[in-house]
Amino acid sequence: MKYRLLSIILLFTPLFTIAQEAAEKGLDEKVNDAFMPFASWWEGFVLTTIPVGEYNIPIVLILLVIGATFFTIYFKFPNILKFPLAINVVRGKYDDVEGSTGHGVEKAEVNIVDGDLPDTIKDESEEGEVSHFQALATAVSGTVGLGNIAGVAVAIAIGGPGATFWMIVCGLIGMSTKFVECTLGVKYRDVGEDGTVYGGPMYYLSRGLKAKGLAGLGKVLGIIFAILCVGASFGGGNAFQSNQAAVQLTTMFNLEGGAIGVVIGVILAILVGIVIIGGIKKIASVTEKIVPFMAIIYVIASLIIIFANIKYIGDAFGMIFSGAFSPEAGLGGILGVIIVGFQRAAFSNEAGAGSAAIAHSAVKTKYPASEGIVALLEPFIDTVVICTMTALVIIFFNMDAGAFDYGNAVGSTVLLNDSGAYIGGVDLTSMAYDSVIPGFRYVLTIAIVLFAFSTMISWSYYGLQSWKFLFGRGRTADVIYKVLFLLFVVIGAAATLDAVIKFSDAMILALVFPNMIGLLILFPKVKEELNKYIAAIRKSNT
Numbered sequence: 001m002k003y004r005l006l007s008i009i010l011l012f013t014p015l016f017t018i019a020q021e022a023a024e025k026g027l028d029e030k031v032n033d034a035f036m037p038f039a040s041w042w043e044g045f046v047l048t049t050i051p052v053g054e055y056n057i058p059i060v061l062i063l064l065v066i067g068a069t070f071f072t073i074y075f076k077f078p079n080i081l082k083f084p085l086a087i088n089v090v091r092g093k094y095d096d097v098e099g100s101t102g103h104g105v106e107k108a109e110v111n112i113v114d115g116d117l118p119d120t121i122k123d124e125s126e127e128g129e130v131s132h133f134q135a136l137a138t139a140v141s142g143t144v145g146l147g148n149i150a151g152v153a154v155a156i157a158i159g160g161p162g163a164t165f166w167m168i169v170c171g172l173i174g175m176s177t178k179f180v181e182c183t184l185g186v187k188y189r190d191v192g193e194d195g196t197v198y199g200g201p202m203y204y205l206s207r208g209l210k211a212k213g214l215a216g217l218g219k220v221l222g223i224i225f226a227i228l229c230v231g232a233s234f235g236g237g238n239a240f241q242s243n244q245a246a247v248q249l250t251t252m253f254n255l256e257g258g259a260i261g262v263v264i265g266v267i268l269a270i271l272v273g274i275v276i277i278g279g280i281k282k283i284a285s286v287t288e289k290i291v292p293f294m295a296i297i298y299v300i301a302s303l304i305i306i307f308a309n310i311k312y313i314g315d316a317f318g319m320i321f322s323g324a325f326s327p328e329a330g331l332g333g334i335l336g337v338i339i340v341g342f343q344r345a346a347f348s349n350e351a352g353a354g355s356a357a358i359a360h361s362a363v364k365t366k367y368p369a370s371e372g373i374v375a376l377l378e379p380f381i382d383t384v385v386i387c388t389m390t391a392l393v394i395i396f397f398n399m400d401a402g403a404f405d406y407g408n409a410v411g412s413t414v415l416l417n418d419s420g421a422y423i424g425g426v427d428l429t430s431m432a433y434d435s436v437i438p439g440f441r442y443v444l445t446i447a448i449v450l451f452a453f454s455t456m457i458s459w460s461y462y463g464l465q466s467w468k469f470l471f472g473r474g475r476t477a478d479v480i481y482k483v484l485f486l487l488f489v490v491i492g493a494a495a496t497l498d499a500v501i502k503f504s505d506a507m508i509l510a511l512v513f514p515n516m517i518g519l520l521i522l523f524p525k526v527k528e529e530l531n532k533y534i535a536a537i538r539k540s541n542t
Contacts, residue, residue, distance in 0.1 A: 039503035046506040055336060060512050061343055064352045067516050068173040071180050071523065075530070079175035079376055085537075086373045090132050097540045098365040132374045134284035135363040137291045138458050139182075139356035139378055148382065149448065150425030151344055152390040157409035157428070159340030161316070162323025164391040166341025167348075171383025174351030175376040180519050183372030183526045184208060185357030186365065192473070199361020200462070201354035201511075202226045202469045205518040212521060221514040226466035228514075229355065230481075232507040233463025238485060239492030241452035241459075242268050246493040248426065252445045265493030269486045271453065276460045276482060283457050284362075290454045294447055295386070301443070302389035305436045309396040316395045348387060349379040353508055354515035358462045369533040372526065390429060397432035404428075460485050 049056035072079060088094065155163045181201065188207045189199030202222040209218025246264040275286050306313065324337065350356060356378060363371045398404060408415040413422035423431075426448065430441040460482070467481040 033499075036499040036502075039499035039506075042503050043506040046510045055339065057339060058343070060509050061339070061346060063516050064177075064346050064512060065170070065173070065342055067352060067520060068170070068177045071176040071519075072173045074523065075176060075179065075527070077176075078179050078373070078530075079172050079380075082179070082373050082376065083380075086377050089370055089374050090136060090377065092132075094370070094537055094540070097536050098367055098370055131284075132363055132365070132371065134288045135360045135371065136374055136377060137288040138284050138359040138461070139375065140287075140291050140381055148348060148386045148390055149429050149444070149451070151348060152387050153394055153425035153428040153432075154409055154414060155340050155344035156391055156394050157404055157406065157414040157425075159337045160323045160406035161319040161391070161395050162321075162325070162337045163341040163344065164320045164388060164395075165324035166338045167345040167387055167391070168384055170342045170345035171349060171379045171387070174345065174349050174379040174383065177351040177519070178349075178356065178378055179372040179376040180523055180526050181352070181354050181357045181372075181515065182360040182375035183368045183529055184519070184522055185354075185361040186363060186368035186371045187525060187529055189361040197362040198465060198468065198473070200225075200229075200358035200465050200469075201515045201518060202229075202466060203361075204357075204522060205514060208522045208525065209518065214521070218518075221517060223470065225354065225511060225514040226469045228507045228510050229358075229466035230463050230470070231503075232355070232511065233459045233466070234485065234488045235503065236508045237459025237462065238456050238488045241455050242489045242492035243495075244426075245449045245452035248445050248448045252442065261494040262490065265490035268453065268456070268493060269489040272456050272460065272489055273482070273486050275457045276464075276485070283461050286457060287454055290450055294450050294454070295381070297443065298386065298447060299389065301433060301437060301440060302393055305393045305396060305433065306389070308436050309400075312396060312399060313392075315399070316392055319395060320391075345379075345383045345387065347509070349382040350508065351379050352516055352519075353511040355459075355462050355508070355511065358465050359458065367529070367533040367536060369526070369529040372530070373533075394429065394432045397435055401435065403431065456489065 046060065047058045048060075049058050050062070051057075152167070155167065159166075184204040185199050185201070188204035189197055190203060190207075191197055202225050205225060206215075206218045206222035209215065209221070212218075242265055245268065246261045249264055250260055275282055278285075309316075324341075346352070356375060360371045360375050363374075365371055398406075402417060404414050404416055410422065413424055414428050415422050426444075430444050433440040433444060463485060464478065464481050468477060471477045
């Protein structure tokens with residue numbers, strides 16, 4: 001490990017100088033300006049709208065909502081009825097039901113130097129590499145992040161308190177989509193001779209549709225998904241995260257100088273490199289510690305503020321429900337509020353994008369539906385719990401301070417009443433928490449950095465799996481991807497590349513199109529797997 005760490009440091013020594021010189025010459029801004037027209041076109045293409053009454057609704061949003069609603073009804077509300085089962089599966093109640101498959105996968109050697117962890121590799125004779133909880137933690141770390149902190153604030157500012165209601169609704173039905181895609185991820189995964197798992201939408205699209213007699217379509221959709229996922233991993237899952245972490249650190253601690261962003265980027269890249277070299281077992285071992293830590297801090301802080309304003313809780317929920325069906329004037333009407341709420345939730349939990357299925361595919365189980373059931377907890381944690389708590393804190397803050405008028409937001413910024421200045425969503429959330437817990441903005445800064453770090457390591461795995469699907473599973477392909485990924489960590493922190501981030505962020509949404517086509521064709525297989533798993537549980541209880 002020490003030699004790998006030295007290699008990473010040596011790799012970034014020349015990059016430090018190059019990035020600093022580029023920043024001083026403003027080359028990043030020139031690249032950004034040149035690429036912006038194409039990035040804007042791509043974003044507009046992915047977010048193509050169709051008119052519904054007086055509104056233009058993105059097709060991708062319609063596809064997500066219709067698909068999620070269909071899966072919820074078809075599978076008889078698994079988001080509610082299977083919730084207790086999901087909790088029991090995560091805590092290991094049915095581990096004995098999910099014993100060895102007997103496929104004869106050879107026991108892998110434990111090599112701590114190469115990043116293998118004895119407590120996560122000891123059961124590798126089973127199909128899979130991580131536990132249910134580790135897979136869930138890895139997937140949650142890829143979705144819980146700045147969207148929950150900054151995105152919710154902007155959504156409330158644009159759509160008013162009523163947007164919270166529709167965020168919750170979208171999160172609840174999104175649980176059903178996660179169940180479907182993650183069940184398919186395990187069912188159609190490919191397990192190598194050494195026990196390494198390769199899975200995700202690119203596999204259930206290619207292998208699942210081939211089994212349906214649609215080999216050509218499956219191959220095309222699988223390749224499209226993999227290309228988009230690689231792009232998303234470099235941008236939205238990486239450069240954007242390191243950029244926002246660097247901005248938050250430099251702002252909070254009043255750091256100045258063109259080299260500061262590079263320094264932060266190099267430090268983040270070294271830390272990320274240490275983790276991703278170890279593969280999914282190492283990533284899972286880190287995320288299973290970071291994600292609960294982040295969530296507990298954020299939830300406790302939110303609960304402190306909620307209980308401090310407990311006498312206003314009825315008024316807050318009253319505003320949420322009334323605003324959901326009869327929004328205030330100027331907010332665009334009820335359909336406008338629904339769109340804001342659904343869009344924020346869909347962007348936050350990524351249900352339907354298929355990215356989380358890549359992490360869940362690595363789980364140790366012989367029943368694919370067991371992991372689908374675990375996965376439905378993800379949108380609940382991300383959207384129903386964390387996003388709702390953030391929304392309540394901001395609503396309480398605005399009830400007391402009257403900091404902004406609902407509807408006064410432009411892009412990702414909110415207009416403050418007292419100063420007439422526009423601030424970002426992170427700043428608004430920071431103000432809201434700081435008003436009750438003085439100094440919490442420093443804790444929030446740490447949370448943002450941890451959110452960014454955990455998102456990067458999770459998306460590195462998503463991108464790597466897609467890269468291997470496209471270019472093979474050799475060591476060379478593996479190294480090339482990881483080097484490129486770490487370079488983007490530094491570039492994102494040091495450069496002003498809004499166009500690249502806009503382009504790659506839209507790629508995350510674009511994943512919905514090939515993925516949802518596959519889900520809507522393969523969902524009967526999920527029903528079969530669910531019946532098998534439920535039957536196995538019933539048999540074990542008799």
